[in-house]
Amino acid sequence: MMHSKATGPATDPRDEDGIFEEARPRLLGLAYRILGSRADAEDAVQDSYVKWRLADRSAIQNPASWLTTICTRRCLDLLRSAHRSRVDYVGAWLPEPIHTPIDNEADARLDLAGSLATAFLLMLERLTPKERAAYLLHEIFDVSYPEIAETLGIQEAAGRKLVSRAKASIDQAKVRHATPVDRQEELLAAFQAAITEGVPGKLAMLLSDDIRLSADGGGKVPTVSGTLIGRAAVVAFATERLHDFWAAYDWTIADINGGRGIVLRLGGATAATVSFAYDEEGKATDIFIMRNPDKLSRLDAVSIH
Incomplete structure (x- = not known):
């Protein structure tokens, strides 16, 4: 054998x-x-x-x-x-997000970021x-x-x-490179500020010119149809559309698919997750929003190697 x-x-x-x-x-x-x-x-x-x-x-x-x-x-x-x-499948299909708590060893973080990232799975x-x-x-x-x-x-x-x-x-x-954690957290803070406070400037600076935003609702909950492409379209969607729905959500930073992401909850129930992909310069190339309740139901700590 x-x-x-x-x-x-x-x-x-x-x-x-x-x-x-x-x-x-x-x-x-x-x-x-x-x-x-x-x-x-x-x-x-x-x-x-x-x-x-x-x-x-x-x-x-x-x-x-x-x-x-x-x-x-x-x-x-x-x-x-x-x-x-x-x-x-109704709308965009995205891999099911997983919570991936990992230790502080650089090699372990690099391996997870490279092989569990949503962009890599896609x-x-x-x-x-x-x-x-x-x-x-x-x-x-x-x-x-x-x-x-x-x-x-x-x-x-x-x-x-x-x-x-x-x-x-x-x-x-080029989907298996790691982005420094501090840069990821900088983007998360800018993304949250753009939605909750309507302040788009910092977010726009951290997005690539051809940034893409995809959302998976599985035909079960309302979400953006198709893929938004371009900095102007994505920033406008965040500050206008998402502001109306997400400003009152509870925001939690979490390790999702080997990188820093966001878990949004309403009334204690998980309503969405957000994760990102980056280029080699540290600018966001993709924003992945999961809204499908079936795929969110198993979002918990799990030992995946």
């Missing part, structure tokens, strides 16, 4: 549930990145657990590698169904399912090319090509 370079700490082999629980955060992280949905990721991990319990574990030399393979294959099955449902949506899986397995989870080939049922050379094509697309999009 396959051998993984990321097996984790040793666990008593007799503790079947313990082995799986040790692997769960990593599996959930992989599934979420492939699917862009916390709910679907949890389904994939649960399905993997069922297969684990039914498997002949005496024949499994490396449980971590075996579970990664099973989870990846299940994610690809779910991804096909997800693509069909997203064809009929870039993955442009890849083929196998390109997406191969890239994540190799570049994020350090899985070898022979293991990738076995997982995807392809030749090793084909796996290398999948990773190479995906990497070229992602590098060109």
Whole structure:
């Protein structure tokens, strides 16, 4: 059976549930990145657990590698169904936001910012399912090319090509760089001031010329239709439209998808989240607003690796 370079700490082999629980955060992280949905990721991990319990574990030399393979294959099955449902999705589709509390180590923050950011997950949506899986397995989870080939049922050379094509697309999009936290917090303060106080000047200075604003309401709540493009349109929307609805909300700064974001609540219920993407100069290139109540219902602290 396959051998993984990321097996984790040793666990008593007799503790079947313990082995799986040790692997769960990593599996959930992989599934979420492939699917862009916390709910679907949890389904994939649960399905993997069922297969684990039914498997002949005496024949499994490396449980971590075996579970990664099973989870990846299940994610690809779910991804096909997800693509069909997203064809009929009302309005803009955005990945489900997750709360990602992380420590202060620079490497950990860089890794989360690079591989859980909304802009990165949206870039993955442009890849083929196998390109997406191969890239994540190799570049994020350090899985070898022979293991990738076995997982995807392809030749090793084909796996290398999948990773190479995906990497070229992602590098060109420049969605895996980190923005200093103080710059992120500066933008958050300016964004809040523009909406609650109607002061747009500082916000405008921190936006790129071709800033995009997208909102996901899932057809369940009112939100902006289409994508707003350009500094003038985005600033006007924030100071005029959002001011009328959001000025009275409770604002909380939180780590969302590996970066600083905003959680807005009304009467104790989460009404929206806001996250951002940045260019290499630290200017915001995208504003992502999540309003879909189904995607907000699971916004809590979760261990995703």
